[in-house]
Amino acid sequence: MKSYKKGPHPRARGPDIRGAGNIMHRFANPNRFMRLSQRAVPWFAALTVVLLAAGLYLALVASPADYQQGETVRIMYVHVPSAWMAMFCYSGMAAAAAVGMIWKHPLADLAAKSTAPIGACFTFLALLTGSLWGKPMWGAWWVWDARLTSVLVLFFLYLGYIALNNAFDDPARGAKASSILVLVGFVNVPIIKFSVDWWNTLHQPASIARVEGPAIHASMLWPLLVMAAGFTTYYLWVLLVRMRGEIVAGKIRALRLRQVHGL
Amino acid sequence: MDSFSSFLNMGGHGGFVWPSFGITVLVLVVLLVTSLRSLKARESTLAKLRGGATETGRGEATREA
Numbered sequence: 001m002k003s004y005k006k007g008p009h010p011r012a013r014g015p016d017i018r019g020a021g022n023i024m025h026r027f028a029n030p031n032r033f034m035r036l037s038q039r040a041v042p043w044f045a046a047l048t049v050v051l052l053a054a055g056l057y058l059a060l061v062a063s064p065a066d067y068q069q070g071e072t073v074r075i076m077y078v079h080v081p082s083a084w085m086a087m088f089c090y091s092g093m094a095a096a097a098a099v100g101m102i103w104k105h106p107l108a109d110l111a112a113k114s115t116a117p118i119g120a121c122f123t124f125l126a127l128l129t130g131s132l133w134g135k136p137m138w139g140a141w142w143v144w145d146a147r148l149t150s151v152l153v154l155f156f157l158y159l160g161y162i163a164l165n166n167a168f169d170d171p172a173r174g175a176k177a178s179s180i181l182v183l184v185g186f187v188n189v190p191i192i193k194f195s196v197d198w199w200n201t202l203h204q205p206a207s208i209a210r211v212e213g214p215a216i217h218a219s220m221l222w223p224l225l226v227m228a229a230g231f232t233t234y235y236l237w238v239l240l241v242r243m244r245g246e247i248v249a250g251k252i253r254a255l256r257l258r259q260v261h262g263l
Numbered sequence: 264m265d266s267f268s269s270f271l272n273m274g275g276h277g278g279f280v281w282p283s284f285g286i287t288v289l290v291l292v293v294l295l296v297t298s299l300r301s302l303k304a305r306e307s308t309l310a311k312l313r314g315g316a317t318e319t320g321r322g323e324a325t326r327e328a
Binding site (some may be wrong): 070074082118125129135187237248 | 302313
């Protein structure tokens with residue numbers, strides 16, 4: 001009984017890596033995480049509500065119509081932040097998966113697992129709003145070009161990760177197998193980013209993150225940035241809620257195991 | 264009222280603009296609500312498991328599970 005309560009987390013054993021590992025293990029304590037996240041959640045919730053309320057007003061009312069695209073340009077304010085978050089979430093998942101594999105950080109695997117459904121939702125939204133924007137502007141719901149296809153692959157990578165992660169009875173084995181998938185699939189992220197430069201496409205090239213500065217007027221840039229900030233705080237909010245859920249689920253699993261073994 | 268209907272019309276592209284925003288809000292709200300509800304459900308399960316273990320002793324708790 002003692003061994004269940006005290007001592008390092010079972011996954012925290014293994015090679016003792018000093019230095020970076022030490023600093024990270026200070027934040028690896030799930031109880032500390034539960035305390036910190038409980039305080040952070042209301043702040044992320046409030047920030048999300050304020051930013052998205054302001055962002056939606058700016059996007060739908062205050063910003064001008066485009067001189068070429070007319071009112072359809074407003075789709076950009078949900079499409080572009082969704083696409084950014086789709087890549088951001090996947091990069092975060094890959095980083096968390098790497099930390100989980102190398103340092104056996106007990107929260108890293110939970111962060112990757114909790115990010116996956118959020119990233120999948122953002123990817124779905126990027127594809128769907130892109131389709132709704134493509135029909136009036138390109139005359140097609142879908143084209144099999146490099147940008148659209150690589151984002152579709154990203155969506156399937158998310159679904160594959162979720163399926164593989166849930167395919168094992170032992171969560172640690174599921175985390176390991178799906179971590180490998182997410183790291184191999186990371187090659188897709190630079191392909192998405194540079195697809196508009198490498199191949200001919202209907203999709204427009206990057207207009208914000210450019211060496212020359214954003215190729216977009218401030219009246220449209222600000223609504224876009226406020227929406228993107230709101231999507232980011234939304235992600236952090238839901239991420240913390242889901243990670244808390246995973247930790248509680250782990251405690252339930254441990255308690256049931258103890259009961260089954262009559263401890 | 265005229266300005267409101269032209270706002271809804273979105274220069275003839277209301278059928279593309281509004282679903283984009285509507286579905287985005289819907290998906291994000293559903294994901295948030297399911298995440299919060301799953302956390303609440305797990306927290307109450309954990310509280311029950313812990314309560315059962317301390318109040319009724321191990322035997323009861325084992326049978327419950």
